[in-house]
Amino acid sequence: MGENGKSDEVPKVDNPYRTHLVRLKQNLQEELKxxxxLLKTTAKRVGEGKAEEDKAWVGKTADKWHSDIAARRTHMVQxxxxxxxxxxxxxxxxxxxxxIADAKLIxxxxxGY
Structure with a gap:
């Protein structure tokens, strides 16, 4: 207790940085799905099949690209x-x-100010 019987405790509010982080996490979860x-669909449409099977690109080069993109997709997702x-x-x-003063600065x- 401070002078005049008042509390020395500073009023606090929600941390805007934490709120921002929570929103970022939610957005990341949605975007990741x-x-x-999208990455799976792209990899499926190239190589390892016939043109009639809805493939955008087929052949030896496409097959190599397909293998490469599948590995890169796995790594990127990780x-x-x-x-x-x-x-x-x-x-x-x-x-x-x-x-409150800290919240305003945050x-x-x-x-970006």
């Missing part, structure tokens, strides 16, 4: 899936509430 499907736990780790270490920083 879409990206996985890398992208690491983003969500990384963002979650940052969320976990970020305080839920901050003093908001300015997030806006």
């Amino acid at each position: 879409d990206l996985k499907e 890398l992208l899936e690491k983003l969500i736990p990384a963002v979650q780790a940052k969320i976990d270490e970020t305080p839920e509430k901050v003093p 908001q300015l920083d997030l806006r």
Whole structure:
């Protein structure tokens, strides 16, 4: 307690940075689903089949490209899936509430000022 019986505790509000991180994580989860499907569709349409099977490109070169893109797709998905736990780790270490003055500074920083 401070002077005059008032609390020395500073009022706190939701941390805008944490809110931003939570929104980022949600967006990443949604985009990752879409990206996985797009990469899978692209890889299916090239090589390892006949032109009549809805393939955009066939032949030896297409087959090699198909093998290469399948490996790259797997690697890319693995890398992208690491983003969500990384963002979650940052969320976990970020305080839920901050003093009002800090929240205003964080908001300015997030806006690029």
